[in-house]
Amino acid sequence: DTGVSQNPRHKITKRGQNVTFRCDPISEHNRLYWYRQTLGQGPEFLTYFQNEAQLEKSRLLSDRFSAERPKGSFSTLEIQRTEQGDSAMYLCASSLTTGIVNTEAFFGQGTRLTVV
Amino acid sequence: AQSVTQPDIHITVSEGASLELRCNYSYGATPYLFWYVQSPGQGLQLLLKYFSGDTLVQGIKGFEAEFKRSQSSFNLRKPSVHWSDAAEYFCAVGDDQAGTALIFGKGTTLSVSS
Numbered sequence: 492d493t494g495v496s497q498n499p500r501h502k503i504t505k506r507g508q509n510v511t512f513r514c515d516p517i518s519e520h521n522r523l524y525w526y527r528q529t530l531g532q533g534p535e536f537l538t539y540f541q542n543e544a545q546l547e548k549s550r551l552l553s554d555r556f557s558a559e560r561p562k563g564s565f566s567t568l569e570i571q572r573t574e575q576g577d578s579a580m581y582l583c584a585s586s587l588t589t590g591i592v593n594t595e596a597f598f599g600q601g602t603r604l605t606v607v
Numbered sequence: 608a609q610s611v612t613q614p615d616i617h618i619t620v621s622e623g624a625s626l627e628l629r630c631n632y633s634y635g636a637t638p639y640l641f642w643y644v645q646s647p648g649q650g651l652q653l654l655l656k657y658f659s660g661d662t663l664v665q666g667i668k669g670f671e672a673e674f675k676r677s678q679s680s681f682n683l684r685k686p687s688v689h690w691s692d693a694a695e696y697f698c699a700v701g702d703d704q705a706g707t708a709l710i711f712g713k714g715t716t717l718s719v720s721s
Contacts, residue, residue, distance in 0.1 A: 494650075495650070522705060522707070524707070524708075531713065531714075532713055533611075533697050533699070533711030533712050533713050533714050534651070534697070534709070534711050535711070536708045536709060536710070539707060539708065547707075547708060549708075582650065582651070584651075586705040586706070586707075588703070588704075588705045593703070593704040593705055594705065595641070595653045595656060595704070595705060595706055596653075596705055596706045596707075596709070597653075598643075598650035598651040598652070599650050600648065600650045601650060
């Protein structure tokens, strides 16, 4: 297992275009998290899934953002009609949380989005 | 409001010297506290965490942190810094052991001089 994998690593898009990022968590991890990190800031929580259920969404997740985890494995984060303010590093993390076994969140290397 | 404050944006330490990175939090419930490190081009790596019990916790790479409830602090320390410790360090607080919906500080960049 190579850890949390995110693709692509870098994405440059024109304002107004739609983009989709993929996250493959550590296998058997039931929770998956999305964070956004802008320059000079710490990561900010966006949303998380337990298996395929999206359990919490931050107010940062505007209507242009949608996240899915259809089979409880990989997840996608789509941004529609991108704006320059969406330029950031998008981080994915996963954990195993069962109540009996609780690991910390393991982070991927992120997808850096640049909107031009 | 829940928040994490890391007062120092950038710290430079000589190799071999001791290190302390400050972290203060504001959290309504019992805090689950974490320190993460981020090297350029790398994801966040957990250094240590505190949930309960002994207020001095040991982590990886020789780091330790002390939880002080009266001061709402969770400062990170290392007795002797190595050049490879140069990175960005984030303190975070969360709702549970997994760190669900973590609230991060803005980070402290550590530079190590020879």
